[in-house]
Amino acid sequence: MVWLRRAWLSILTHVGALLPLARLIWNFFHDQLTANPIQYITFQTGKSALVLLVLALACTPLNTIFELKRVVGLRKTLGLYAFLYATLHFLTFVGLDYQFDPELLKEAIFKKRYALVGFAAFLSLLPLAITSTKGWMRRLGKNWKRLHRLIYLAALLAVIHFVWLVKSDIREPLGYGAVVLLLLALRLKAIRKALVDLRERVAARRRSYNRVTFREDLQ
Protein backbone atom coordinates (compact mmCIF):
# COMPACT_ATOMS: atom_id res chain seq x y z
CA MET A 1 0.00 0.00 0.00
CA VAL A 2 3.01 2.24 -0.26
CA TRP A 3 1.85 3.39 -3.70
CA LEU A 4 -1.48 4.50 -2.23
CA ARG A 5 0.19 6.53 0.48
CA ARG A 6 2.25 8.21 -2.19
CA ALA A 7 -0.53 8.69 -4.74
CA TRP A 8 -3.74 9.36 -2.81
CA LEU A 9 -3.57 13.12 -3.26
CA SER A 10 -3.05 12.76 -6.98
CA ILE A 11 -5.88 10.22 -7.26
CA LEU A 12 -8.17 12.50 -5.30
CA THR A 13 -7.34 15.37 -7.64
CA HIS A 14 -8.11 13.35 -10.76
CA VAL A 15 -11.37 12.02 -9.34
CA GLY A 16 -12.46 15.43 -8.08
CA ALA A 17 -11.60 17.13 -11.35
CA LEU A 18 -13.50 14.56 -13.40
CA LEU A 19 -16.57 14.66 -11.17
CA PRO A 20 -18.25 17.67 -12.87
CA LEU A 21 -17.83 16.00 -16.26
CA ALA A 22 -19.21 12.73 -14.90
CA ARG A 23 -22.18 14.62 -13.50
CA LEU A 24 -22.88 16.27 -16.86
CA ILE A 25 -22.78 12.90 -18.62
CA TRP A 26 -25.00 11.33 -15.95
CA ASN A 27 -27.49 14.21 -16.23
CA PHE A 28 -27.46 13.93 -20.01
CA PHE A 29 -28.47 10.27 -19.91
CA HIS A 30 -31.07 10.91 -17.23
CA ASP A 31 -32.64 13.87 -18.99
CA GLN A 32 -31.62 16.22 -16.19
CA LEU A 33 -29.88 18.96 -18.11
CA THR A 34 -32.77 21.37 -17.24
CA ALA A 35 -35.15 22.94 -19.74
CA ASN A 36 -32.25 24.82 -21.29
CA PRO A 37 -29.55 22.14 -21.68
CA ILE A 38 -27.11 24.17 -23.76
CA GLN A 39 -27.05 26.97 -21.22
CA TYR A 40 -26.72 24.45 -18.40
CA ILE A 41 -23.72 22.78 -20.05
CA THR A 42 -22.19 26.19 -20.73
CA PHE A 43 -22.58 27.27 -17.10
CA GLN A 44 -21.36 24.00 -15.60
CA THR A 45 -18.24 23.69 -17.75
CA GLY A 46 -17.44 27.37 -17.24
CA LYS A 47 -17.81 27.17 -13.48
CA SER A 48 -15.69 24.01 -13.32
CA ALA A 49 -12.94 25.66 -15.37
CA LEU A 50 -12.89 28.67 -13.05
CA VAL A 51 -12.85 26.59 -9.85
CA LEU A 52 -10.00 24.43 -11.16
CA LEU A 53 -8.10 27.53 -12.24
CA VAL A 54 -8.44 28.97 -8.74
CA LEU A 55 -7.31 25.66 -7.20
CA ALA A 56 -4.29 25.57 -9.50
CA LEU A 57 -3.42 29.09 -8.37
CA ALA A 58 -3.79 28.06 -4.72
CA CYS A 59 -1.04 25.40 -4.84
CA THR A 60 1.95 27.70 -4.63
CA PRO A 61 0.64 29.86 -1.74
CA LEU A 62 -0.39 26.72 0.17
CA ASN A 63 3.18 25.54 -0.07
CA THR A 64 4.48 28.95 1.00
CA ILE A 65 2.29 29.05 4.09
CA PHE A 66 2.17 25.41 5.19
CA GLU A 67 5.19 23.96 3.41
CA LEU A 68 3.10 21.41 1.55
CA LYS A 69 5.50 20.44 -1.21
CA ARG A 70 3.24 17.69 -2.51
CA VAL A 71 0.55 20.21 -3.36
CA VAL A 72 2.87 21.99 -5.79
CA GLY A 73 2.93 18.81 -7.86
CA LEU A 74 -0.84 19.14 -8.44
CA ARG A 75 -0.58 22.45 -10.28
CA LYS A 76 -0.12 20.85 -13.66
CA THR A 77 -2.98 18.38 -13.22
CA LEU A 78 -5.35 21.08 -12.02
CA GLY A 79 -4.28 23.47 -14.74
CA LEU A 80 -4.78 20.90 -17.47
CA TYR A 81 -8.23 19.99 -16.18
CA ALA A 82 -9.09 23.70 -16.07
CA PHE A 83 -8.07 23.84 -19.71
CA LEU A 84 -10.18 20.75 -20.51
CA TYR A 85 -13.31 22.41 -19.06
CA ALA A 86 -12.48 25.74 -20.70
CA THR A 87 -12.25 23.92 -24.03
CA LEU A 88 -15.58 22.16 -23.48
CA HIS A 89 -17.07 25.51 -22.44
CA PHE A 90 -15.75 27.23 -25.56
CA LEU A 91 -16.89 24.41 -27.87
CA THR A 92 -20.35 24.43 -26.31
CA PHE A 93 -20.68 28.16 -26.98
CA VAL A 94 -19.32 28.06 -30.52
CA GLY A 95 -20.64 24.68 -31.62
CA LEU A 96 -23.79 23.84 -29.69
CA ASP A 97 -25.08 27.32 -29.00
CA TYR A 98 -24.12 29.05 -32.23
CA GLN A 99 -23.76 26.01 -34.52
CA PHE A 100 -20.44 27.36 -35.85
CA ASP A 101 -22.48 30.02 -37.70
CA PRO A 102 -19.89 32.71 -38.56
CA GLU A 103 -22.48 35.47 -38.90
CA LEU A 104 -24.07 34.78 -35.53
CA LEU A 105 -20.71 34.22 -33.87
CA LYS A 106 -19.30 37.52 -35.05
CA GLU A 107 -22.35 39.26 -33.65
CA ALA A 108 -22.31 37.26 -30.43
CA ILE A 109 -18.62 37.64 -29.67
CA PHE A 110 -18.22 41.29 -30.56
CA LYS A 111 -21.48 42.45 -29.03
CA LYS A 112 -21.11 40.35 -25.95
CA ARG A 113 -18.02 41.82 -24.40
CA TYR A 114 -18.08 39.05 -21.81
CA ALA A 115 -17.69 36.57 -24.65
CA LEU A 116 -14.69 38.49 -25.96
CA VAL A 117 -13.01 38.48 -22.56
CA GLY A 118 -13.82 34.79 -22.07
CA PHE A 119 -12.27 34.03 -25.45
CA ALA A 120 -9.14 35.95 -24.42
CA ALA A 121 -8.94 33.90 -21.21
CA PHE A 122 -9.19 30.70 -23.24
CA LEU A 123 -6.50 31.88 -25.66
CA SER A 124 -4.13 32.66 -22.80
CA LEU A 125 -4.57 29.15 -21.41
CA LEU A 126 -3.89 27.52 -24.77
CA PRO A 127 -0.08 27.96 -24.88
CA LEU A 128 0.14 26.86 -21.26
CA ALA A 129 -1.61 23.58 -22.03
CA ILE A 130 0.60 23.00 -25.07
CA THR A 131 3.85 23.67 -23.17
CA SER A 132 2.86 21.68 -20.10
CA THR A 133 5.10 18.73 -21.02
CA LYS A 134 8.60 18.06 -19.62
CA GLY A 135 10.06 18.45 -23.09
CA TRP A 136 8.69 21.96 -23.50
CA MET A 137 9.80 22.82 -20.00
CA ARG A 138 13.34 21.86 -20.91
CA ARG A 139 13.26 23.60 -24.27
CA LEU A 140 11.93 26.85 -22.86
CA GLY A 141 14.20 26.90 -19.81
CA LYS A 142 13.81 30.13 -17.87
CA ASN A 143 11.15 31.36 -20.27
CA TRP A 144 8.83 28.51 -19.33
CA LYS A 145 8.17 30.08 -15.96
CA ARG A 146 7.69 33.48 -17.54
CA LEU A 147 5.23 32.09 -20.08
CA HIS A 148 3.25 30.27 -17.43
CA ARG A 149 2.62 33.50 -15.57
CA LEU A 150 -0.08 33.90 -18.21
CA ILE A 151 -2.29 31.91 -15.86
CA TYR A 152 -2.60 35.05 -13.71
CA LEU A 153 -4.02 36.89 -16.70
CA ALA A 154 -6.30 33.98 -17.58
CA ALA A 155 -7.74 33.89 -14.06
CA LEU A 156 -8.38 37.64 -13.99
CA LEU A 157 -10.00 37.55 -17.44
CA ALA A 158 -12.15 34.60 -16.39
CA VAL A 159 -13.41 36.56 -13.38
CA ILE A 160 -14.22 39.63 -15.52
CA HIS A 161 -15.98 37.28 -17.95
CA PHE A 162 -18.12 36.04 -15.05
CA VAL A 163 -18.81 39.54 -13.66
CA TRP A 164 -19.99 40.78 -17.05
CA LEU A 165 -22.33 37.95 -17.85
CA VAL A 166 -24.51 37.96 -14.73
CA LYS A 167 -27.83 39.77 -14.93
CA SER A 168 -27.26 42.07 -11.97
CA ASP A 169 -26.12 40.39 -8.76
CA ILE A 170 -22.32 40.35 -9.07
CA ARG A 171 -21.58 39.10 -5.55
CA GLU A 172 -20.67 35.56 -6.56
CA PRO A 173 -18.25 36.52 -9.35
CA LEU A 174 -16.73 39.18 -7.11
CA GLY A 175 -16.16 36.47 -4.49
CA TYR A 176 -14.10 34.54 -7.03
CA GLY A 177 -12.34 37.78 -7.91
CA ALA A 178 -11.40 38.37 -4.27
CA VAL A 179 -9.97 34.85 -3.97
CA VAL A 180 -7.94 35.26 -7.17
CA LEU A 181 -6.58 38.63 -6.02
CA LEU A 182 -5.65 37.14 -2.66
CA LEU A 183 -3.85 34.23 -4.32
CA LEU A 184 -1.96 36.67 -6.54
CA ALA A 185 -1.10 38.93 -3.60
CA LEU A 186 0.36 35.98 -1.71
CA ARG A 187 2.89 35.68 -4.53
CA LEU A 188 4.26 39.20 -4.03
CA LYS A 189 7.83 39.03 -2.85
CA ALA A 190 7.36 41.03 0.36
CA ILE A 191 4.26 39.11 1.40
CA ARG A 192 5.79 35.77 0.50
CA LYS A 193 8.89 36.54 2.53
CA ALA A 194 6.85 37.62 5.54
CA LEU A 195 4.86 34.39 5.33
CA VAL A 196 7.98 32.23 5.14
CA ASP A 197 9.49 34.06 8.13
CA LEU A 198 6.29 33.58 10.09
CA ARG A 199 6.16 29.90 9.19
CA GLU A 200 9.74 29.38 10.31
CA ARG A 201 9.24 31.25 13.56
CA VAL A 202 6.18 29.13 14.36
CA ALA A 203 8.11 25.97 13.51
CA ALA A 204 11.05 27.02 15.70
CA ARG A 205 8.77 27.74 18.63
CA ARG A 206 7.09 24.40 18.25
CA ARG A 207 10.47 22.67 18.19
CA SER A 208 11.61 24.36 21.40
CA TYR A 209 8.24 23.64 23.04
CA ASN A 210 8.57 19.97 22.13
CA ARG A 211 12.08 19.91 23.53
CA VAL A 212 10.93 21.37 26.84
CA THR A 213 7.98 19.01 27.24
CA PHE A 214 10.16 16.09 26.28
CA ARG A 215 12.64 17.00 29.00
CA GLU A 216 9.86 17.37 31.54
CA ASP A 217 8.57 13.96 30.57
CA LEU A 218 11.95 12.50 31.33
CA GLN A 219 12.10 13.89 34.82
Place this chain on the structure above:
Amino acid sequence: MFPPGLWAADAYDELRKELTPLKAITGYNNFYEFSTKKEDVAPLSQAFRTSPWSVKVGGHVSKPGTFDIDDIRKRFPQEERVYRLRCVEGWSMVIPWMGFPLAALLKVVEPTPKAKYVRFETLQDWKQMPGQKSSWYSWPYVEGLRLDEAMNDLAILATGLYGNPLPPQNGAPIRLVVPWKYGFKSIKSIVKIDLVGSMPNSLWMQAAPNEYGFYANVNPAVDHPRWSQATERRIGELLRRKTLPFNGYAEQVKQLYAGMDLRRDF
Protein backbone atom coordinates in the same frame (compact mmCIF):
# COMPACT_ATOMS: atom_id res chain seq x y z
CA MET B 1 -41.26 47.23 -42.02
CA PHE B 2 -42.19 44.69 -39.36
CA PRO B 3 -43.10 41.07 -40.01
CA PRO B 4 -46.85 40.45 -39.71
CA GLY B 5 -48.05 39.85 -36.18
CA LEU B 6 -48.50 36.21 -35.35
CA TRP B 7 -51.32 36.94 -32.95
CA ALA B 8 -53.91 36.75 -35.68
CA ALA B 9 -56.77 34.28 -35.76
CA ASP B 10 -55.05 31.98 -38.25
CA ALA B 11 -51.68 32.24 -36.52
CA TYR B 12 -53.19 31.05 -33.26
CA ASP B 13 -53.20 27.44 -34.40
CA GLU B 14 -49.75 27.73 -35.86
CA LEU B 15 -48.41 28.91 -32.51
CA ARG B 16 -50.35 26.20 -30.74
CA LYS B 17 -48.27 23.49 -32.37
CA GLU B 18 -45.16 25.03 -30.85
CA LEU B 19 -46.32 25.03 -27.24
CA THR B 20 -43.48 24.65 -24.76
CA PRO B 21 -44.00 21.52 -22.63
CA LEU B 22 -45.61 22.15 -19.24
CA LYS B 23 -42.62 20.56 -17.53
CA ALA B 24 -40.30 23.23 -18.94
CA ILE B 25 -42.71 26.09 -18.18
CA THR B 26 -43.09 24.97 -14.57
CA GLY B 27 -39.49 23.90 -13.98
CA TYR B 28 -37.45 26.73 -15.47
CA ASN B 29 -38.49 29.94 -13.76
CA ASN B 30 -37.07 33.37 -13.13
CA PHE B 31 -38.77 34.27 -9.86
CA TYR B 32 -36.09 35.86 -7.68
CA GLU B 33 -38.45 36.09 -4.69
CA PHE B 34 -37.81 32.37 -4.28
CA SER B 35 -34.40 31.85 -5.83
CA THR B 36 -32.10 33.25 -8.48
CA LYS B 37 -31.62 29.67 -9.71
CA LYS B 38 -34.31 28.79 -12.22
CA GLU B 39 -34.47 25.13 -11.24
CA ASP B 40 -34.82 25.92 -7.53
CA VAL B 41 -37.91 28.11 -7.82
CA ALA B 42 -40.41 25.26 -8.24
CA PRO B 43 -39.31 23.22 -5.20
CA LEU B 44 -38.99 26.34 -3.01
CA SER B 45 -42.41 27.71 -3.91
CA GLN B 46 -44.68 24.70 -3.46
CA ALA B 47 -45.89 25.76 0.01
CA PHE B 48 -46.69 29.30 -1.15
CA ARG B 49 -50.16 30.33 0.10
CA THR B 50 -52.26 31.70 -2.74
CA SER B 51 -55.59 31.55 -0.92
CA PRO B 52 -56.93 33.73 0.56
CA TRP B 53 -55.53 36.36 -1.80
CA SER B 54 -56.73 39.78 -2.77
CA VAL B 55 -55.56 42.51 -5.10
CA LYS B 56 -55.89 46.11 -3.97
CA VAL B 57 -56.56 48.48 -6.85
CA GLY B 58 -56.31 52.19 -6.18
CA GLY B 59 -54.54 55.44 -6.95
CA HIS B 60 -56.07 57.82 -9.48
CA VAL B 61 -59.35 55.93 -9.91
CA SER B 62 -62.99 56.77 -9.22
CA LYS B 63 -63.84 53.37 -7.80
CA PRO B 64 -60.91 51.91 -5.85
CA GLY B 65 -61.43 48.45 -4.44
CA THR B 66 -60.00 45.24 -3.11
CA PHE B 67 -60.69 42.26 -5.32
CA ASP B 68 -60.71 38.73 -3.97
CA ILE B 69 -58.99 36.28 -6.31
CA ASP B 70 -62.04 34.00 -6.45
CA ASP B 71 -64.25 36.97 -7.34
CA ILE B 72 -61.78 38.01 -10.05
CA ARG B 73 -61.99 34.57 -11.63
CA LYS B 74 -65.80 34.68 -11.59
CA ARG B 75 -66.25 38.29 -12.58
CA PHE B 76 -63.89 38.39 -15.55
CA PRO B 77 -64.43 35.64 -18.11
CA GLN B 78 -61.24 33.60 -18.40
CA GLU B 79 -59.99 32.92 -21.89
CA GLU B 80 -56.99 31.10 -23.25
CA ARG B 81 -54.20 33.13 -24.83
CA VAL B 82 -51.21 31.46 -26.44
CA TYR B 83 -48.28 33.87 -26.23
CA ARG B 84 -44.59 33.84 -26.89
CA LEU B 85 -42.53 34.81 -23.84
CA ARG B 86 -39.08 36.25 -24.55
CA CYS B 87 -36.71 36.57 -21.61
CA VAL B 88 -34.17 39.40 -21.64
CA GLU B 89 -31.54 36.69 -21.08
CA GLY B 90 -32.09 35.33 -24.58
CA TRP B 91 -34.44 32.37 -24.26
CA SER B 92 -38.12 32.05 -25.09
CA MET B 93 -41.17 29.86 -24.64
CA VAL B 94 -44.69 29.54 -26.08
CA ILE B 95 -47.20 29.46 -23.26
CA PRO B 96 -50.96 28.85 -23.20
CA TRP B 97 -52.15 31.22 -20.48
CA MET B 98 -55.62 31.48 -19.00
CA GLY B 99 -56.62 34.99 -18.11
CA PHE B 100 -58.46 38.18 -19.07
CA PRO B 101 -57.51 41.56 -20.49
CA LEU B 102 -56.03 43.93 -17.92
CA ALA B 103 -58.22 46.62 -19.53
CA ALA B 104 -61.35 44.86 -18.20
CA LEU B 105 -60.20 45.33 -14.60
CA LEU B 106 -59.04 48.89 -15.20
CA LYS B 107 -62.41 49.84 -16.70
CA VAL B 108 -64.15 48.64 -13.52
CA VAL B 109 -62.12 50.98 -11.28
CA GLU B 110 -62.44 53.91 -13.72
CA PRO B 111 -59.09 55.67 -14.02
CA THR B 112 -59.32 59.45 -13.63
CA PRO B 113 -57.64 61.87 -16.08
CA LYS B 114 -54.67 62.11 -13.70
CA ALA B 115 -53.84 58.43 -14.26
CA LYS B 116 -50.98 58.11 -16.74
CA TYR B 117 -49.27 54.90 -15.67
CA VAL B 118 -50.15 51.63 -13.96
CA ARG B 119 -47.92 50.45 -11.14
CA PHE B 120 -47.93 46.79 -10.06
CA GLU B 121 -46.53 45.30 -6.89
CA THR B 122 -45.74 41.71 -5.88
CA LEU B 123 -46.39 40.30 -2.43
CA GLN B 124 -43.62 41.00 0.07
CA ASP B 125 -43.28 38.20 2.61
CA TRP B 126 -39.78 36.91 3.16
CA LYS B 127 -41.07 34.11 5.37
CA GLN B 128 -42.74 32.60 2.34
CA MET B 129 -40.36 33.97 -0.26
CA PRO B 130 -36.82 33.24 0.93
CA GLY B 131 -35.24 35.12 -1.96
CA GLN B 132 -36.53 38.37 -0.47
CA LYS B 133 -34.01 37.98 2.35
CA SER B 134 -31.36 39.00 -0.16
CA SER B 135 -30.74 42.70 0.15
CA TRP B 136 -29.27 43.00 -3.34
CA TYR B 137 -32.67 43.83 -4.83
CA SER B 138 -35.10 46.43 -3.51
CA TRP B 139 -38.18 44.38 -2.66
CA PRO B 140 -41.05 44.30 -3.29
CA TYR B 141 -40.91 43.69 -7.01
CA VAL B 142 -42.46 46.63 -8.82
CA GLU B 143 -43.33 46.93 -12.50
CA GLY B 144 -45.25 49.41 -14.55
CA LEU B 145 -46.95 50.12 -17.86
CA ARG B 146 -48.07 53.28 -19.54
CA LEU B 147 -51.86 53.46 -19.34
CA ASP B 148 -52.32 53.01 -23.10
CA GLU B 149 -50.05 49.96 -23.02
CA ALA B 150 -52.07 48.57 -20.14
CA MET B 151 -55.29 49.09 -22.07
CA ASN B 152 -54.00 47.19 -25.12
CA ASP B 153 -55.91 43.97 -25.60
CA LEU B 154 -52.74 41.86 -25.63
CA ALA B 155 -51.92 42.77 -22.01
CA ILE B 156 -53.61 40.25 -19.75
CA LEU B 157 -53.80 39.29 -16.12
CA ALA B 158 -53.19 35.55 -16.12
CA THR B 159 -54.58 33.19 -13.52
CA GLY B 160 -53.95 29.89 -15.27
CA LEU B 161 -51.65 27.85 -17.45
CA TYR B 162 -52.46 24.90 -19.71
CA GLY B 163 -56.06 25.10 -18.53
CA ASN B 164 -55.21 24.81 -14.82
CA PRO B 165 -54.68 27.43 -12.10
CA LEU B 166 -51.20 28.96 -12.12
CA PRO B 167 -48.61 27.00 -10.16
CA PRO B 168 -46.77 29.12 -7.56
CA GLN B 169 -43.54 29.20 -9.55
CA ASN B 170 -45.33 30.86 -12.48
CA GLY B 171 -46.72 33.72 -10.40
CA ALA B 172 -49.82 32.33 -8.70
CA PRO B 173 -52.51 33.28 -8.16
CA ILE B 174 -52.47 36.24 -10.56
CA ARG B 175 -49.79 37.77 -12.74
CA LEU B 176 -49.35 40.17 -15.60
CA VAL B 177 -48.49 38.95 -19.11
CA VAL B 178 -47.28 41.54 -21.62
CA PRO B 179 -46.09 39.41 -24.53
CA TRP B 180 -44.38 42.14 -26.57
CA LYS B 181 -42.05 43.06 -23.70
CA TYR B 182 -39.20 41.16 -22.07
CA GLY B 183 -40.37 38.66 -19.49
CA PHE B 184 -39.34 40.67 -16.44
CA LYS B 185 -42.13 43.17 -17.18
CA SER B 186 -44.72 40.44 -16.60
CA ILE B 187 -44.80 40.78 -12.82
CA LYS B 188 -45.93 37.79 -10.75
CA SER B 189 -48.10 37.22 -7.66
CA ILE B 190 -49.63 40.70 -7.74
CA VAL B 191 -51.15 42.17 -4.56
CA LYS B 192 -51.42 45.82 -5.53
CA ILE B 193 -52.25 47.79 -8.65
CA ASP B 194 -52.13 51.59 -8.58
CA LEU B 195 -52.94 54.12 -11.26
CA VAL B 196 -50.33 56.82 -10.93
CA GLY B 197 -49.32 60.09 -12.51
CA SER B 198 -45.62 59.48 -13.07
CA MET B 199 -43.51 56.66 -14.44
CA PRO B 200 -43.08 53.92 -11.80
CA ASN B 201 -39.51 53.00 -10.90
CA SER B 202 -39.35 49.23 -11.37
CA LEU B 203 -37.14 46.85 -9.45
CA TRP B 204 -34.99 46.21 -12.50
CA MET B 205 -34.67 49.90 -13.30
CA GLN B 206 -33.37 50.39 -9.76
CA ALA B 207 -31.01 47.42 -9.99
CA ALA B 208 -29.36 48.54 -13.25
CA PRO B 209 -30.89 51.66 -14.82
CA ASN B 210 -28.62 51.60 -17.86
CA GLU B 211 -29.48 47.99 -18.67
CA TYR B 212 -33.17 47.51 -17.92
CA GLY B 213 -35.46 50.28 -19.07
CA PHE B 214 -39.08 51.09 -18.35
CA TYR B 215 -40.34 50.10 -21.78
CA ALA B 216 -38.31 46.90 -22.25
CA ASN B 217 -39.96 46.15 -25.57
CA VAL B 218 -38.54 43.07 -27.26
CA ASN B 219 -36.29 44.55 -29.92
CA PRO B 220 -33.61 42.67 -31.89
CA ALA B 221 -32.15 45.99 -33.04
CA VAL B 222 -31.48 47.32 -29.54
CA ASP B 223 -28.93 45.24 -27.68
CA HIS B 224 -28.58 44.83 -23.98
CA PRO B 225 -25.42 46.83 -23.10
CA ARG B 226 -23.57 43.58 -22.51
CA TRP B 227 -25.15 41.17 -24.98
CA SER B 228 -26.91 40.97 -28.30
CA GLN B 229 -30.69 40.59 -28.47
CA ALA B 230 -30.71 39.60 -32.15
CA THR B 231 -31.37 35.91 -31.53
CA GLU B 232 -32.98 33.71 -28.93
CA ARG B 233 -33.16 30.07 -27.99
CA ARG B 234 -36.68 28.69 -27.91
CA ILE B 235 -36.73 26.25 -25.04
CA GLY B 236 -36.75 22.73 -26.47
CA GLU B 237 -35.12 23.71 -29.75
CA LEU B 238 -31.52 23.24 -30.81
CA LEU B 239 -31.16 26.08 -33.30
CA ARG B 240 -31.33 29.73 -32.38
CA ARG B 241 -34.21 31.80 -33.75
CA LYS B 242 -34.08 35.37 -34.91
CA THR B 243 -35.81 37.59 -32.37
CA LEU B 244 -38.81 39.47 -33.81
CA PRO B 245 -39.54 43.18 -33.19
CA PHE B 246 -42.05 43.44 -30.35
CA ASN B 247 -41.70 39.67 -30.06
CA GLY B 248 -43.81 39.28 -33.21
CA TYR B 249 -46.70 41.45 -31.97
CA ALA B 250 -45.68 44.61 -33.84
CA GLU B 251 -48.96 44.88 -35.76
CA GLN B 252 -50.92 45.17 -32.53
CA VAL B 253 -48.62 47.44 -30.54
CA LYS B 254 -46.28 49.47 -32.73
CA GLN B 255 -48.74 52.40 -32.87
CA LEU B 256 -48.18 52.82 -29.10
CA TYR B 257 -44.63 53.90 -29.81
CA ALA B 258 -45.11 56.08 -32.91
CA GLY B 259 -42.54 58.86 -32.93
CA MET B 260 -40.56 57.45 -30.05
CA ASP B 261 -36.84 56.66 -30.22
CA LEU B 262 -36.83 53.05 -29.06
CA ARG B 263 -33.06 53.10 -28.73
CA ARG B 264 -33.32 55.79 -26.10
CA ASP B 265 -36.56 54.57 -24.53
CA PHE B 266 -35.37 50.99 -24.26
